[in-house]
Each structure stands twice: as C-alpha cells, then as structure tokens.
Amino acid sequence: MIELPDEFLRMPRWWTEGADWLRDLPEAVDRQCARWQLEIVGAVAHGSNAVVVPVRRGGDEFVLRMSPPGAEVAEQSRALRWWAGRGMALLYDADVEAGAMLLERLSTPLTTRPVYEAVAVLGRLMRRLAVPGPDDALSTAEIVARRSAELEPQWSRLGHPFPSAVLREALDVAPALARTSSTFAVNGDFHSDQVLAGTREDWLTVDPVLYRGDIEFDLGRVLWTRLDEMTDIVRYFDSTVSEAGLDRDRARDWVIWRTVDYWLWGLSVGLTEDPVRCARLVSALSR
Structure with a gap:
C-alpha cells in the first residue's frame, strides 16, 4: 500500500474537504491497480489535489493519477482525449467514478530549466496545442465578458488595493477580448509546472483545462508563475509571443486583463506573494 507524502496531506484543500477520500486513498490505489492489472514501481509524487504513482503493466510503463472523483476528472479526461497526445500527455484509460486516470509516463518538469528556455518551450507548446476546439467548450471571450462585470465591484470590496488606472486599463481592453473569431482549443491552466519532459515529444503538457478561443488566454500565467526569475519582463514576454506566433498587442491585452483578474482573486483568498508579482507584471x- 502506498504511503502518502506529508506535504500532500498538508495541502490547504484538505483543510475543508476531502478527508474521507484522503483516508481511503491508499486502498483506492490498490483497488485501481488490481482493476487495471498494474504494478507499482516507484514513489508517489503529487500536485495540489492529486497523487501520481509510477506503475507498470507487462513491459509498458505508465503513471496512475488519482484525484477526488467529480466533474473535474471527467473534464480533464475529455481534454486529454481531445488533444490526443499532440503536445499533451496521452490518456490510456480513465475511471471517472474512482477519480483515476492511466497516463503516459513523463519525467523532468519544465521548472527545472532556466526561465529563458522555459518561456520559449511554452510559447511553442501554446501554438502546438492550437488545434480546432470543440464547439461546446467554454469560450475565452465568454470568460472575459462574465468576469469583467465583477472586477470593479470586487476591487471596491477589497478597499481599492491598487490604482484605479490599473483597473481601468483591464476594463478598457475587455470589450475587444470579449470578441474573438478564433476557434482554437485553449489550455486554461498552462505554465511551467504543468509541462514535463517526454520521449514522443521533448515536452508534453499535463492537467489541461479545455477552452476554445484565443490561445493567448493564459500567457499571463506563463509569466507570473516564474516572474521572480525574470530580470527583463518585457524580453520574456516578447520571446513567448515570438515562439507562439501571437499578435503582440492582443497578447499584451490578455496579459493585462488576466493579471488584474488573478490579482483580485488572489487578494480575495489571502494570497500575499502573487499580488506583488501581478503588480510588477502589469x-x-x-502602456
């Protein structure tokens, strides 16, 4: 039976939910291995809400990913199948009711590479993931239209935490972002932690969120997650834009809007470090 890392057990998510799932998780891994005829061959790794267990079946190597069952597992399984291995980890099997996915074995995360290399890789992957998206996927334009109406009220409730000019800039670019002719698939959770070294392709994405619209959507996250390593933010922005083949002005507008959106959300849940990064990025x- 697997041993869960202490760091995973201390994740904030488990403070308010998931206690029963967490308690049953080692036995659930054993049940899933029996069901899929898997042998555990390595130590447990984890993210913020899932564990990943290296497994083998015959001569084939995989990872077993276990997370709390629910809509998120079904949505992620659909996203993985939609990209079908193009710039994305392959999904071999899924048991949504058990919160289980059998995935391609990958190795080193992109966070181990220098930031100048990482942003170039992310830019190329952003373009590689730009396949036609499903008609029923949530649109990036719709996300902007819905969320923009909430920004100023939230800014006021939080006591005007940054200059009104910053808020106004995000609201000024929002109408253009709320319209798009793009029908590309978009990964809505895209950054260095979600990209690992592969063998089929040099780098592959994991844990996707499937949207449809502007592929620039998560460029802000690409930057703010490693902003502390950037001595010249504009240079890294330009590198990512170039590698992804993006329109620079629209990409900049997306970074501004998404960063202000995240800044307010971060303040609302008590984050302290990320709002500082958001201020630097904006x-x-x-302009």
Missing part, C-alpha cells in the same frame, strides 16, 4: 507591460 507595471512592466502597461
């Missing part, structure tokens, strides 16, 4: 790219 300042570097503001």
Whole structure:
C-alpha cells in the first residue's frame, strides 16, 4: 500500500474537504491497480489535489493519477482525449467514478530549466496545442465578458488595493477580448509546472483545462508563475509571443486583463506573494 507524502496531506484543500477520500486513498490505489492489472514501481509524487504513482503493466510503463472523483476528472479526461497526445500527455484509460486516470509516463518538469528556455518551450507548446476546439467548450471571450462585470465591484470590496488606472486599463481592453473569431482549443491552466519532459515529444503538457478561443488566454500565467526569475519582463514576454506566433498587442491585452483578474482573486483568498508579482507584471507591460 502506498504511503502518502506529508506535504500532500498538508495541502490547504484538505483543510475543508476531502478527508474521507484522503483516508481511503491508499486502498483506492490498490483497488485501481488490481482493476487495471498494474504494478507499482516507484514513489508517489503529487500536485495540489492529486497523487501520481509510477506503475507498470507487462513491459509498458505508465503513471496512475488519482484525484477526488467529480466533474473535474471527467473534464480533464475529455481534454486529454481531445488533444490526443499532440503536445499533451496521452490518456490510456480513465475511471471517472474512482477519480483515476492511466497516463503516459513523463519525467523532468519544465521548472527545472532556466526561465529563458522555459518561456520559449511554452510559447511553442501554446501554438502546438492550437488545434480546432470543440464547439461546446467554454469560450475565452465568454470568460472575459462574465468576469469583467465583477472586477470593479470586487476591487471596491477589497478597499481599492491598487490604482484605479490599473483597473481601468483591464476594463478598457475587455470589450475587444470579449470578441474573438478564433476557434482554437485553449489550455486554461498552462505554465511551467504543468509541462514535463517526454520521449514522443521533448515536452508534453499535463492537467489541461479545455477552452476554445484565443490561445493567448493564459500567457499571463506563463509569466507570473516564474516572474521572480525574470530580470527583463518585457524580453520574456516578447520571446513567448515570438515562439507562439501571437499578435503582440492582443497578447499584451490578455496579459493585462488576466493579471488584474488573478490579482483580485488572489487578494480575495489571502494570497500575499502573487499580488506583488501581478503588480510588477502589469507595471512592466502597461502602456
């Protein structure tokens, strides 16, 4: 039976939910291995809400990913099948009711590479993932239209935590972002932690969220997750834009809007470090 890492057990998510699932998780892994005829061959790794167990079946190597059952597992399984291995980890099997996915074995995360290399890889992957998206996927334009109406009220409730000019810039670019002719599939959770070294392709994405619309959508996250390593933010922004083949002005607008959106969300849930990064990023790219 697997041993869960202490760091995983201390994740904030489990403070308010998932206690029963967590308690049953080692036995659930054993049940899933028996069901899929898997042998555990390595130590447990984890993210914020899932564990990943290296497994083998015959001569084939995989990882077993276990997370709390629910809509998120079904949505992620659909996203993995939609991209079908193009710039994305392959999904071999899924048991949504058990919260289980059998995935391609990958190795080193992109976070181990220098930031200048990482942003170039992410830019190329952003373009590689730009396949035609499903008609019923949530649109990036719709996300902007819905969320923009909430930004100013949230800014006011939080006591005007940054200058009104920053808020106004995000609201000014929102109408253009709320319209798009793009029908590309978009990964809505895209950054260095979600990209691992592969063998079929040099780098492959994991844990996707499937949207449809502008592939620039998560460029802000690409930058703010490693902003502390960037001495010249604009240079890294330009590198990603170039590698992804993006329109620079629209990409900049997406970074501004998404960063302000995340900044307010982060403050609302008590984050302290990320709002500082958001301030730096907006300042570097503001007109």
